[in-house]
Amino acid sequence: MVGGFPRKEGMERKDVMSKNVSIYKAQASAFEHHAAPDCKVLVVANPANTNALILKEFAPSIPEKNISCLTRLDHNRALGQISERLNVHVNDAKNVIIWGNHSSTQYPDVNHATVTTSSGPKSVRELVANDNWLNTEFITTVQQRGAAIIQARKLSSALSAASSACDHIHDWVLGTPKGTWVSMGVYSDGSYGIQPGLVYSFPVTCEKGEWSIVQGLKIDEISRAKMDATAKELIEEKSLAYSCLN
Structure with missing residues (x-):
């Protein structure tokens, strides 16, 4: 998952949080309706940890072990x-x-x-x-x-x-x-x-x-x-x- 509102020079992570929450809530809905429950999801777009958390919260049919973020x-x-x-x-x-x-x-x-x-x-x-x-x-x-x-x-x-x-x-x-x-x-x-x-x-x-x-x-x-x-x-x-x- 590389899609997200990008952090740009001078921006703090919190500046992009609200934009990414809406993006990952929508993407989670797509996962919930269309993705195989055993798919593996890697979140790359920042703030990656919290984007992954939002994805997990709104795609409950995907096990938490199947969602990770990039460190x-x-x-x-x-x-x-x-x-x-x-x-x-x-x-x-x-x-x-x-x-x-x-x-x-x-x-x-x-x-x-x-x-x-x-x-x-x-x-x-x-x-x-x-x-x-x-x-x-x-x-x-x-x-x-x-x-x-x-x-x-x-x-x-x-x-x-x-x-x-x-x-x-x-x-x-x-x-x-x-x-x-x-x-x-x-x-x-x-x-x-x-x-x-x-x-x-x-x-x-x-x-x-x-x-x-x-x-x-x-x-x-x-x-x-x-x-x-x-x-x-x-x-x-x-x-x-x-x-x-x-």
Whole structure:
């Protein structure tokens, strides 16, 4: 689902909310009347998480597990930053996490990420050996990449978003490699203390066309605060979206 009112330079996400709510309510009605209930839906148009939530609310015959939104673009950008910093092939880095909203509050988390080396997998934090960079510039670069592209080309991401959408669907349908997870915006079931009823980006593995949230990852205090901050924004977006429906 790439159709939506586009964010333009100088616009905040909330500026486009009311327009996208009406678009996704109408598209949900079309899904409800005409789509197969086992179809898989990927929402790309921003605000992607809340657009996906509206689609889910107004297409109740489609299971919530079949509706997701794109945070793979941010996931790929995070891997790209790591590979560039360490001068390794991007395919050798894995298991970063994008938590939360596809917005500037998202939290790119490398605490569980590894890089394959000649002596086996090693922690990204150990290899980078610069917590200050990982906790500041790395995070803001991933968070602000979309805005930087809009500033540069006066339009939002195109080819990188398309490539990431292909990656998202590929792994959702065909499965993730063993020991590897990816980031997807999915309907929260309460995992990691995230309020149910939000479409939130989690680390997931995929098998036989189904995604599952990776469980049991240790969350430190810094991560907890950042995960809660992006959840708070999604709660506010949800409230704003519902107010636009009245």
